[in-house]
Amino acid sequence: MGQAGLLEGRREVRSLDLGLLNEFASIVGKRGLICSPEELHTYECDGLTNFRVLPGAVLLPSSTEQVQSVVRLCHREKIPFVARGSGTGLSGGALPVANGIVLSLARMNRIHEVDLPNARVVVEPGVINLDVTGRVASQDYFYAPDPSSQSVCSIGGNVAENAGGAHCLKYGFTTTHVLGLEVVLPDGSLVHLGGKTLDTPGYDLVGVFVGSEGTLGVATKIILRIVKRPACVRTLLAAFPTTNEAGAAVSGIIAAGMLPAAIEMMDKLAIQAAEAAVHANYPDCGGLLLVELDGPLAEVEALITQVDEICRSNGAWEIRVAQSEAERALVWKGRKAAFAAVGRLSPNYIVQDGVIPRTVLPEVLMEIERLSAE
Structure with missing residues (x-):
């Protein structure tokens, strides 16, 4: 979730003694304190599993007042702490400090x-x-x-x-x-x-x-x-020979002055991994584009026709439009499962977000493909 107390740093921190653990327990209750090594391993990392640090203790407050009391005690004793949500982040934001505190907010769920x-x-x-x-x-x-x-x-x-x-x-x-x-x-x-x-x-x-x-x-x-919620939502799926053509279609859609609710691209490896994980019924292709348009019915119908034409002009060989809410949900389920599904290809991986001009997207994708082949 994040790293409050970061300024106390990643320096060497003294182990938490029994007196401090008892003070923490008096704030959050015995069931709100985790300090056994076996249970602490659950909190040693977030979704970025390449980096792992065992905390000194995990606290699970259930109110703002308890959070305040825990943080005051950490401040008094100069104990670094890291707040944690569900631990799904991929940037190491919930990585603990050795011998420090993890402040899990999972019980504050109202x-x-x-x-x-x-x-x-x-x-x-x-x-x-x-x-x-x-x-x-x-x-x-x-x-x-x-x-x-x-x-x-x-x-x-x-x-x-x-x-x-x-x-x-x-x-x-x-x-x-x-x-x-x-x-x-x-x-x-x-x-x-x-x-x-x-x-x-x-x-x-x-x-x-x-x-x-x-x-x-x-x-x-x-x-x-x-x-x-908008009056109309349409989700289009377009299959391309490679991500180069899919990237060109993205550039064309935005250049046409459209603002889709969502536009996502998947390469062959991501498609195969997601398909194996959730069976989204994706076509077997080199590049897949998911485009969602929403708004008034007449506007969406006109835009979906425009997107279809742009995709076909850039080499799309199959185009589908979801015919029901269930079909739309399955399309997005596959895309949202892609990160986890990559675990089928490699037990560890690092996600890198990049920002590039949309006009050079095809060239960048081509270069990434070339580097991947080396």
Whole structure:
């Protein structure tokens, strides 16, 4: 989830003595303290499994007050601590400090308020991303950020990492959807940033905090903005000989002035791994493009025809449009399973995000393919 207390550093930290463990237990209860070596191994890394560090103890607070008390004790004793959500991150944000504290927020999983007239929800950091949409879906609302791990990742971790997902192209990252925060600072004091309205007066401290990876504090309540579900959603799947042609299609779609809700590309290895994992019924191709369009029915129907033409002009040899919500869900299930499915190809891997001009996407993909073959 992040690294509050990072300034205390990765220096050598003294082991936690029995007196300190008893103090921590008096705050979170005996069931909220984990200190046996066997159980601590569960928390030695997040989704970036190449790096592992055994913490001195894991604490599971269930309230803001308990978080404050734990952080005050860590501040007093100069014990480094790292806040943790679901541990699904791929950047090592929840990597512990040796002999330090892991502050797991998994038990702070309550949705405090659902305010549909004002399109907002107030949650604790341990609430699962997909559960926010689950709470408001019956009223045709949804929470837009949808990282691949959305069925298990927590809102607190999303805030720390400024998570995005397939639909961030149109709807933006987590920072776009956080209105306010309750935050415990590294000394244990409590502050409130932002509020329940868009663009509260003053400095954008919410924007500073979101994406800070826990270095500024621990979020204990988050005010989220939810979005009304569009009238029409269409998901198109296009198969290309290689990612070069798929990349050219991406460039063509954006150049045409369209803003899809999502546009994702998968190469042959990712397609094969995802297909083996979840049987998404993807075509066997060198490059696969998933394009989702949403909005008014007439607009979406016109745009889907345009996307079809652009894909075909760039060499797509098969194009499908999902005919039901179940079919659409399966298409995205395959894409969202891709990271985990790569484990079938290699037990360890490092994910690298890059930013390149869309106009050179085909050339970059061609060069990556050339380097991969060496």
